[in-house]
Amino acid sequence: MNAxxxxxxxxxxxMRQSGILIAFVAIVVLFAALHPSFLSPTNLxxxxxxxxxxxxxxxxxxxxxxxxxxxxxxxxxxxxxxAVSAVVVVREGMPWWxxxxxxxxxxxxxxxxxxxxxxxxxxxxxxVTLAGMLLFRGLTFxxxxxxxxxPFGGTxxxxxxxxxxxxxxxxxxDVFTLVIFGIAVVGYGVSQWRSRQGKVAYQQSVESxxxxxxxxxxxxxxxxxxxxQLASSRGLPVVLIILAVLxxxxxxxxxxxxxxxxxxxxxxxxxxxxxxxVAVRKINFWIFVNMGFLASIAGVVFxxxxxxxxxxxxxxxxxxxxxxxxxxxxxxxxGVGRVGGAMIGGLIMAVMSNGMQLMxxxxxxxxxxxxxxxxxxxxxxxWNKKRASVAR
Amino acid sequence: MSTILEMxxxxxxxxxxxxxxxxxxxxxxxxIHAICGENGAGKSTLMKVLSGVYPHGTYDGEIVxxxxxxxxxxxxxxxxxxxxxxxxxxxxxxxxxxxxxxxLGNEMxxxxxxxxxxxxxxxxxxLMERVGLxxxxxxxxxxxGVGKQxxxxxxxxxxxxxxxxxxxxxxxALNDTDSEHLLELLRALRDQGITCIxxxxxLNEIExxxxxxxxxxxxxxxxxxxxxxxxxxxxxxxxxxVGRDLEHRYPERESVPGEEVLRVENWNVDHPTQAGRQIIxxxxxxxxxxxxxxxxxxxxxxxTELAMSLFGRSYGxxxxxxxxxxxxxxxxxxxxxxxxxxxxxxxEDRKQYGLNLIDDVRHNISAAGLRQLAPGGxxxxxxxxxxxxxYRTSMNVKTPNVLVDVGTLSGGNQQKVVLSKWLYxxxxxxxxxxxxxxxxxxxxxxxxxxxxxMVAAGKAVVVISSELPELLGICDRVYALAFGRMTGxxxxxxxxxxxxxxxxxxxxxxxxPTNGTAS
Numbered sequence: 001m002n003a004x005x006x007x008x009x010x011x012x013x014x015m016r017q018s019g020i021l022i023a024f025v026a027i028v029v030l031f032a033a034l035h036p037s038f039l040s041p042t043n044l045x046x047x048x049x050x051x052x053x054x055x056x057x058x059x060x061x062x063x064x065x066x067x068x069x070x071x072x073x074x075x076x077x078x079x080x081x082x083a084v085s086a087v088v089v090v091r092e093g094m095p096w097w098x099x100x101x102x103x104x105x106x107x108x109x110x111x112x113x114x115x116x117x118x119x120x121x122x123x124x125x126x127x128v129t130l131a132g133m134l135l136f137r138g139l140t141f142x143x144x145x146x147x148x149x150x151p152f153g154g155t156x157x158x159x160x161x162x163x164x165x166x167x168x169x170x171x172x173x174d175v176f177t178l179v180i181f182g183i184a185v186v187g188y189g190v191s192q193w194r195s196r197q198g199k200v201a202y203q204q205s206v207e208s209x210x211x212x213x214x215x216x217x218x219x220x221x222x223x224x225x226x227x228x229q230l231a232s233s234r235g236l237p238v239v240l241i242i243l244a245v246l247x248x249x250x251x252x253x254x255x256x257x258x259x260x261x262x263x264x265x266x267x268x269x270x271x272x273x274x275x276x277x278v279a280v281r282k283i284n285f286w287i288f289v290n291m292g293f294l295a296s297i298a299g300v301v302f303x304x305x306x307x308x309x310x311x312x313x314x315x316x317x318x319x320x321x322x323x324x325x326x327x328x329x330x331x332x333x334x335g336v337g338r339v340g341g342a343m344i345g346g347l348i349m350a351v352m353s354n355g356m357q358l359m360x361x362x363x364x365x366x367x368x369x370x371x372x373x374x375x376x377x378x379x380x381x382x383w384n385k386k387r388a389s390v391a392r
Numbered sequence: 393m394s395t396i397l398e399m400x401x402x403x404x405x406x407x408x409x410x411x412x413x414x415x416x417x418x419x420x421x422x423x424i425h426a427i428c429g430e431n432g433a434g435k436s437t438l439m440k441v442l443s444g445v446y447p448h449g450t451y452d453g454e455i456v457x458x459x460x461x462x463x464x465x466x467x468x469x470x471x472x473x474x475x476x477x478x479x480x481x482x483x484x485x486x487x488x489x490x491x492x493x494x495x496l497g498n499e500m501x502x503x504x505x506x507x508x509x510x511x512x513x514x515x516x517x518x519l520m521e522r523v524g525l526x527x528x529x530x531x532x533x534x535x536x537g538v539g540k541q542x543x544x545x546x547x548x549x550x551x552x553x554x555x556x557x558x559x560x561x562x563x564x565a566l567n568d569t570d571s572e573h574l575l576e577l578l579r580a581l582r583d584q585g586i587t588c589i590x591x592x593x594x595l596n597e598i599e600x601x602x603x604x605x606x607x608x609x610x611x612x613x614x615x616x617x618x619x620x621x622x623x624x625x626x627x628x629x630x631x632x633x634v635g636r637d638l639e640h641r642y643p644e645r646e647s648v649p650g651e652e653v654l655r656v657e658n659w660n661v662d663h664p665t666q667a668g669r670q671i672i673x674x675x676x677x678x679x680x681x682x683x684x685x686x687x688x689x690x691x692x693x694x695x696t697e698l699a700m701s702l703f704g705r706s707y708g709x710x711x712x713x714x715x716x717x718x719x720x721x722x723x724x725x726x727x728x729x730x731x732x733x734x735x736x737x738x739x740e741d742r743k744q745y746g747l748n749l750i751d752d753v754r755h756n757i758s759a760a761g762l763r764q765l766a767p768g769g770x771x772x773x774x775x776x777x778x779x780x781x782x783y784r785t786s787m788n789v790k791t792p793n794v795l796v797d798v799g800t801l802s803g804g805n806q807q808k809v810v811l812s813k814w815l816y817x818x819x820x821x822x823x824x825x826x827x828x829x830x831x832x833x834x835x836x837x838x839x840x841x842x843x844x845x846m847v848a849a850g851k852a853v854v855v856i857s858s859e860l861p862e863l864l865g866i867c868d869r870v871y872a873l874a875f876g877r878m879t880g881x882x883x884x885x886x887x888x889x890x891x892x893x894x895x896x897x898x899x900x901x902x903x904x905p906t907n908g909t910a911s
Contacts (some may be wrong), residue, residue, distance in 0.1 A: 268748035
């Protein structure tokens, strides 16, 4: 009774987040029922490899959207950074890390460029990045001389296609992968426990111990099952490690750091933020620099995945990233959103694309369905807001 | 006189809250009926029930309008019957013309369903005449002042054949002349047979204009007063609203000023965009620890501009002058620097400049003092929650918990959150710009008590207010600001509303009076 009430309380309080999580689970269950190989080890591995770069972009994008801006240029930046990297590695024959470094530097420069116009000249991000979308696409064509460059091969190729496998031997499944997942689960449990203890020390209400344990167990079971699936396929994808590190780091930055809080403050009410001592221009500048940085990581991952740099690479990526954020509960007017939400939003898009491909749904229908999902997600959000304001 | 509206035992519940409980309201044909109550007492909820914002079926009770039971499903249902509500925030489109705004949503279609603009403009002109306005019907609304916009709203209501006009705080944003004009118009409309319900916090106004006043407190009707009676005084209304005698509207305080904390000398500020237009001329003032000083000035005197330019140059350009803190000259170039020097500024416009309305109470309280919670750049969330709870208790912020969005609180409680936010920065000097604007009598008293507590803790407080009784009630000294110039300084013992008003209206070419201006 008590436990049920507290579950319901937690659900209603986080309706936005939990609504989208429930939708995600429902979609996964639906595809698992419709197509037996959807949850197979190979397909799950593919899913990660195919959509990791969208998720990386969505991390930076959600921060920009929370601040009340938008970035339309990330697809072009992915192409440009990949192209620069290809020039360094493929054309000049330099080592893989030089390519990665060059891509990151270009990404940061792009971010500084766009951040400058948004923050210090005061042009809306929509305009600056619309210009950037054309600008960086054009530069990509210039850098690549209108041709695609391939292959990267070697270590660079391993970034998006490599696996950590067999380090501890295998028995039909990779032990190392399972160990890593085990460590992650234990880490999760410990951090949750410490957070709970902290709350208890501050005399805040916490969920009952059995419920807490149940929550940890469910998460642990799902994660370990996922780890086992990966372990029985090709092992731990390198890109999953990159993604996990980024998600954890940026969740901490947005939820726990002063910088993160200031992003919410600027998006929620710019004037109030200014009068509370928030350096609004600095915040706007750095979120775009950060977006450039993450776009360059996505650029490296994508070029590595394709094993080539193409002038048209990354086309429409910005729309996928933006859609992920809005499906994940970010507000079009700023001030609201979460990295975790954007990740689930991105996964919903990923699972739907992947599931529909498996089932042989034609490309045209896939687009239609994805469009409708975006629309419905935002409609749900607005309906939810209205309900909350009537309840006042 | 016949009864035009009767609301019988209206009860409206929201999850967990009973907003209205058994409220009854009777309005006679052709009267001006005032509704008074503290913020959150249920006035707006009652009007939303009446106008169909909360449709029939979501509340208990009965509404009889014009002798027939009314079951409104939406606002358009109630408008059909001649009930029009004008909200505090005007619902006009700034870039559309006067005529377009008047007929917005109610366009008269001519042949082929097209609008005959000549006819519409002509009708608009006729309607404007009824409210005493002479404007070109094609003028964009945004070019008119707030006072005129308010009149346009009434013209819009008239175009809908209004029988019962509801005005929510119609004069809150108006200056005295415009308010006077508006009240005059309401009287004229009454004589034409239009019944009017007016919600207002301005008791002077109610005393002047209302025929009867209904007082609501905590979702219940307290009484309906016939304003022609001898006993219908402001004190009686206040008593009804707060449920206790406010013998003193301003809490007592012992004044023991200490050392000088802040001194401003020869402060000059230019307009941020209009080159060569000076806003503040050579303003100087000082404030001691444990002292409350007031800055009195009319609209446009430069009160807010002075305060914001001091607070990290948040307003204006080409700022010249000196600021001394504890006897040493300091530089305050940014808001962050101001906070570092323990100066705080609580804005006059909570919603636009003071709060992040879509975030919770907790985050709003910590917004300006976040560094204290995050020594290494990482916020201690548990400590943050503890601090927020502490302020919720000590400032008596009425909210179930601090995780509620600030936007859902009433004005008085929002103001307490703003003050909490600044108190958390541990300021020595607090500049409070219109700290009691738009909040009800009971909450005002609480805010004054909070100010007294700050002073008792040795802080220096600067209060900017357009309400002279308030300044005289809570300050030790009052400065007068007129047209960007400090025209005088009076200890509160020597200050009267008349003397202050005299100083506040001194134009720049008039000489300053020689007596009464120390420093």
